[in-house]
Amino acid sequence: xxxxxxxxxxxxxxxxxxxxxxxxxxxxxxxxxxxxxxxxxxxxxxxxxxxxxxxxxxxxxxxxxxxxxxxxxxxxxxxxxxxxxxxxxxxxxxxxxxxxxxxxxxxxxxxxxxxxxxxxxxxxxxxxxxxxxxxxxxxxxxxxxxxxxxxxxxxxxxxxxxxxxxxxxxxxxxxxxxxxxxxxxxxxxxxxxxxxxxxxxxxxxxxxxxxxxxxxxxxxxxxxxxxxxxxxxxxxxxxxxxxxxxxxxxxxxxxxxxxxxxxxxxxxxxxxxxxxxxxxxxxxxxxxxxxxxxxxxxxxxxxxxxxxxxxxxxxxxxxxxxxxxxxxxxxxx
Ligand code: PMP
Numbered sequence: 001x002x003x004x005x006x007x008x009x010x011x012x013x014x015x016x017x018x019x020x021x022x023x024x025x026x027x028x029x030x031x032x033x034x035x036x037x038x039x040x041x042x043x044x045x046x047x048x049x050x051x052x053x054x055x056x057x058x059x060x061x062x063x064x065x066x067x068x069x070x071x072x073x074x075x076x077x078x079x080x081x082x083x084x085x086x087x088x089x090x091x092x093x094x095x096x097x098x099x100x101x102x103x104x105x106x107x108x109x110x111x112x113x114x115x116x117x118x119x120x121x122x123x124x125x126x127x128x129x130x131x132x133x134x135x136x137x138x139x140x141x142x143x144x145x146x147x148x149x150x151x152x153x154x155x156x157x158x159x160x161x162x163x164x165x166x167x168x169x170x171x172x173x174x175x176x177x178x179x180x181x182x183x184x185x186x187x188x189x190x191x192x193x194x195x196x197x198x199x200x201x202x203x204x205x206x207x208x209x210x211x212x213x214x215x216x217x218x219x220x221x222x223x224x225x226x227x228x229x230x231x232x233x234x235x236x237x238x239x240x241x242x243x244x245x246x247x248x249x250x251x252x253x254x255x256x257x258x259x260x261x262x263x264x265x266x267x268x269x270x271x272x273x274x275x276x277x278x279x280x281x282x283x284x285x286x287x288x289x290x291x292x293x294x295x296x297x298x299x300x301x302x303x304x305x306x307x308x309x310x311x312x313x314x315x316x317x318x319x320x321x322x323x324x325x326x327x328x329x330x331x332x333x
Contacts, residue, residue, distance in 0.1 A: 009088045010042040014052050015163045017041065019171050019294065022277065025265050029284035031291040035277070036168065038298050039269055043080040045299035046164075050187055051081030053159035054148040055089065068144035069094060073135040075101040075109075076228065077299055078150050083112035094138060096131040105303070151235040156187035157194070164188065165195025168294050174199065177291040180207045180280040181298075182229035182272040183216045183246070186238025188296060193242035208246035209272075209279035217248035225251045225307075225317070226271040228298060247279045252319045254278060255308045262301060262309070271308050273297035 007013060019034040026033075038046035058064040068091055070082050075097035086093045093114035097106070098121035106116050117138070119131040127133060139145045150156050168176055179196055181189045193206035213222030214230030221232025251271075258274025261267040273296075280295035287293070307313050314320035 011048075011052060011084055011088050013042045014048040015041070016167060019168070020265075020267070022261070022265050022267070022295075023281075023284065026260060026277070027281055029281060029287075030289055031284040031287040031293055033277075033280050033284050033293045033295060034172070035265075035267065035273075036164075036294060036296045037267070038296060039273075039300035041081075043077070043084045044302070045077035045080065046188060046296065047077035047081040047298075048084065049081075049159045049163055050150060050156050051078060051085050051148075053162065054150070054153050054155045055082070055085045055091075057155045057158075058146055058148070059089075064091065064146040065144045066090065068092070068146055069142050071096075071135050071138045071142065071145050071147050072149070073097065073131045074150075075105050076303075078148075079109050079114065080112060082148065083109060083114045087113055094142075096135040096138070098131050102306075104306075108303075150187065151185050151237055153237065156185055156237045157191035157239065160188050160191025161195045162191075164296070165192040165199070168192065169196060169199045172292055172294065175292050176200075176204060176294050178205045178207060178280075178283050178287070178293045179296075180209060180276050180283060180293060181296040182209045182276045183214075183238065183243075184229045184231070184272075185235050186216075188298070189243060190237060190239035192296070194239065197242055205244045205283075206242055207279060207283055208243050209276040210246050210248050211254070211275065212248045212250050214248075217246045219248070226254045226275055227304075228270065229272045229275060247282060249275045249278045251317070255314065255319050258301065258304075258308050261297075267297065268301035269297045270299040270301055270304055273299070273301075274308075 017037050017040050022035045023029045023033045041048040071094045073096045079095045083093050096117045099118050100121040123130050125132050139147045196204040210217035211224035211226045211230040213219040213224045254275035257278050276295050284293045315322045
């Protein structure tokens with residue numbers, strides 16, 4: 001039946017995400033801010049693109065044989081992307097992760113058919129029990145085992161150079177003047193940044209959003225709560241030559257903006273999206289009506305309901321003021 005509108009597999013839906021205006025709904029700025037909704041990828045995040053490109057390149061290079069095993073130290077979005085691609089192409093997936101990772105996140109990966117190996121959190125990365133070391137050992141011991149290693153794999157930024165960057169350029173008719181993204185592995189900002197610099201003859205400004213304390217904005221690796229962005233080391237997937245500026249944002253500002261995006265714009269996204277929007281609005285306030293800012297929202301807020309979207313959790317960390325003793329609606333009813 002060729003006359004039916006249906007895709008063969010959900011991985012055929014990776015990419016081609018829409019841009020949605022968030023100004024003036026979130027704030028009135030002289031310059032429009034357009035959000036790229038990466039949580040609309042089938043695995044719920046920007047990492048579906050990277051998983052697909054890394055696996056395809058490994059197949060072509062003969063690194064991942066038919067029926068082979070994908071092994072990666074990951075607890076999050078990259079694992080989901082890899083599990084989706086593995087399901088389609090007949091690979092086994094084994095993910096190692098530290099025991100501090102919530103049961104919720106382990107369950108998502110198992111639901112997609114992946115095997116999860118839990119390792120102790122409280123050991124150094126080079127300890128043989130750490131989730132990095134266990135992943136390396138499993139690759140050595142598993143025939144047909146391959147690790148994508150998203151922190152050093154050039155196909156991570158290449159995925160964004162090939163897809164995310166061109167999509168933004170085409171959707172804005174080449175009118176984008178500023179691109180803002182959080183930096184984790186640096187794959188997104190490096191790949192999109194390189195594409196937009198080339199397409200615009202070097203005029204598009206590339207702005208990184210970073211948690212306060214992370215190395216990209218000059219920090220020492222001090223801890224922060226926003227997930228998926230910031231590092232305490234410099235990965236090789238980050239190309240700082242295409243990044244014009246990096247802005248630091250506090251956990252509090254990131255989380256309050258994340259909540260506002262859901263309430264005002266109907267965009268339920270993770271904390272790294274809120275962090276990037278804080279920076280996009282800072283940039284947009286400095287510009288004029290002929291500019292256009294594009295900001296990338298990496299994943300969905302569903303994975304953070306017990307944290308960012310939980311008032312008690314927000315009070316505990318002092319990110320929100322607990323309510324006073326005035327009667328609430330439920331007291332009055
Ligand atoms: N936000 C979230 C939630 C992520 O999982 C990631 C990936 N680590 C990023 C942002 C950053 O993307 P990148 O690794 O491409 O820099």
